[in-house]
Structures are given as C-alpha cells and as structure tokens.
Amino acid sequence: xxxxxxxxxxxxxxxxxxxxxxxxxxxxxxxxxxxxxxxxxxxxxxxxxxxxxxxxxxxxxxxxxxxxxxxxxxxxxxxxxxxxxxxxxxxxxxxxxxxxxxxxxxxxxxxxxxxxxxxxxxxxxxxxxxxxxxxxxxxxxxxxxxxxxxxxxxxxxxxxxxxxxxxxxxxxxxxxxxxxxxxxxxxxxxxxxxxxxxxxxxxxxxxxxxxxxxxxxxxxxxxxxxxxxxxxxxxxxxxxxxxxxxxxxxxxxxxxxxxxxxx
Numbered sequence: 001x002x003x004x005x006x007x008x009x010x011x012x013x014x015x016x017x018x019x020x021x022x023x024x025x026x027x028x029x030x031x032x033x034x035x036x037x038x039x040x041x042x043x044x045x046x047x048x049x050x051x052x053x054x055x056x057x058x059x060x061x062x063x064x065x066x067x068x069x070x071x072x073x074x075x076x077x078x079x080x081x082x083x084x085x086x087x088x089x090x091x092x093x094x095x096x097x098x099x100x101x102x103x104x105x106x107x108x109x110x111x112x113x114x115x116x117x118x119x120x121x122x123x124x125x126x127x128x129x130x131x132x133x134x135x136x137x138x139x140x141x142x143x144x145x146x147x148x149x150x151x152x153x154x155x156x157x158x159x160x161x162x163x164x165x166x167x168x169x170x171x172x173x174x175x176x177x178x179x180x181x182x183x184x185x186x187x188x189x190x191x192x193x194x195x196x197x198x199x200x201x202x203x204x205x206x207x208x209x210x211x212x213x214x215x216x217x218x219x220x221x222x223x224x225x226x227x228x229x230x231x232x233x234x235x236x237x238x239x240x241x242x243x244x245x246x247x248x249x250x251x252x253x254x255x256x257x258x259x260x261x262x263x
Contacts, residue, residue: 016045018186028055030074069151122166223256
C-alpha cells in the first residue's frame, strides 16, 4: 500500500495547506514529527503524512492505534491567534472531516465534543491539536488528523475498540482512494480555517453544531480528575461544553471526553 504524491498534488486547490508535503512510510507520531519541523521554521500549511504510526497519540496521553490503511497526517499552521482562541482549530479540523466524508461518500457524520468525528455513532476520526505560544500570540499549531480508512476495524484494531470504532471500509464496503480523500481534506481545512481567521469562531461553531448529534442528549464527561453526568445543552463561544447536571446546576466544562449514555 502506498500514496501517490503526484496524484495528490495534481490540481490541489490551496494557497498554503499541502504546498509542502513530507512523507514517510512509517513514523512514531506525525504530530511529533511536525512539531520538530515547526520549531525549525517550517512554513504555514506544511503537511506530514505517513502510512502508519507506531506511537500515535490521542488526547489525554492516550495511545492512538494507527495501522497501515488509515490516513494519518499532521499540518503546521501559523495563524494569527491569541492563545485563548487556538482551541477553535480543533473545531475547524473536525468540521472539515465531517463535511468531506459527507460530500465524497454520502456518509452521515456527527461530531462529538471536543475532537471526534463519528459515522454510525462510532468513531472514524480523531483530532489532536497542539500549540506553541510566543508571548501573547500563537507561534504555531500542529493539527493531527487520524482517519480509519482502508482496513476493517475487527481485523486491525484491538477488540476493546470494536464497539466504539468504525472505518470507511466497514461503512462503505470498499476501499477508498486515499489521495482523493486527503486532497479534499486539505482544501476544506484551508477554507474553513480562513473563515475562522476572517470571521471568527462563532461562524465555524454554528456549522459544527449542525453535526453535533450529542447535543440534547444525556452524556457522561470523563476527564483526568472527574466524571460528570448530565444533559449536553450547548457548546459555547469559548469551546466549552455546557452541561446541565442532575441537580439542575449548569456547568461549563473546558476539558474531557463525552461518552453518550447509550455507549
């Protein structure tokens, strides 16, 4: 299995994202790889792409299983943002993935706060954004995207993920062209990022909420130091989850993972 970079770059309709692409067949983590180059001054929009990750990372220091057949890449962004605004890049990336999967393959997608994309109520994509601050501004951000694409979940992922994860192959019954998917994602990512930078987070959030099927549902929010259960009311302009607890108290949650009560 391989990725044809010439096919990917042919007709790529972006100004920045994907104009420089680094590719390796296998790396530990594309985010770690991208961060090293970002520190050396790699330009805005540089992409780091691999066929498999041996030490893929998710949020909260979790391992992200990344076998051959998936689409694993990271993008360096150098947006003019304040540190308090950088959280919006996760929403930009997850919205881009959700829209592209619907447009290319007709799949019904959902986003789950803060960084997952679901198909058939199962995780097909995760996002990991990491930022480096320079005083009062963001020096750079590395946005990692991992999509379960051309493999069967039950064939290559651990058994404890079978109930909560899916892949494009499992959903479509066929393999997809990774070059086409990545090309569409890079174009969509740049366009939505530009909207974010020009018009603000609220415009992106409004579109993101159209895919947020968990809103209005009973959820559990799990973080490193607590578990909360309640009704997911909203995601506000700070990117935090607005949760109505059982006692009627409304709490704004800034970090954690949402688990639907049906899961």
